[in-house]
Amino acid sequence: MICSEIEMAAPATGIADGTTPGTAGPLGGGGVTAAHRQSRGGRIMETLELADSGRRVVVVAVDKGEDAVTAIHQAAQQCDIRGARVTAVGGFRSAEVGYFDRERRAYDRIPVPEQVEVLSLLGDIADDRGKIALHIHTVLGRRDGTTVGGHLLHGEVWPTLEVIITEVGANLTKHVDQETRLALLAPSTDRTPAIAQAHAGR
DSSP states (O other): OEEEEEEOOOOSSOOOSSSSTTSOBTTBSSOEEEEEEEEETTEEEEEEEETTTOOEEEEEEEOTTOBHHHHHHHHHHHTTOOSEEEEEEEEEEEEEEEEEETTTTEEEEEEEOSOEEEEEEEEEEEEETTEEEEEEEEEEEOTTSOEEEEEEEEEEEEEEEEEEEEEOSSOEEEEEOTTTOOEEEEEOSOOOHHHHHHHHTO
16 A cells, blocks of 8 residues: 655635635535545545535545445545435446335345446445444446436446545444334534534634
């Protein structure tokens, strides 16, 4: 693994387009104060920290042949992320999605044994009794223009998957719902340590 860190001070003025280091952009006010770049195998992970709130944005480029769910989980684990939203675009060589059957209280597995475009991938990262928990849904586009979607169980990446993980600034936790037996989100009002520290200094 290769890791480098760049410290960038926010200037007093600048173009607030998010493309100039230290300026505000679409991810929120304030500048980028630190950037971390890591590489493991074919995967490149870049972490950006926003100056105004201490929130982190993690950018992950997942390489060919890797499993999407595993890669996102590993990125969250490396950065110790327990409350975030996830978005991604890219492609899968093959995938499997799930549809939750409320009678059986289990997922029907839907195989997708073909090359597909990841038209949409959305989800969250939370804490489930001390472990990182992912909840990810996706819509996949076939060659003929039809789509299939559901809960992402796995997806073999090809040619790439570009993932953005954005901390929400609160601790997200899961609790087991007795009716469905699913681990459901139970938002907490507690801020993450970085957010709390940033606000305490104001």
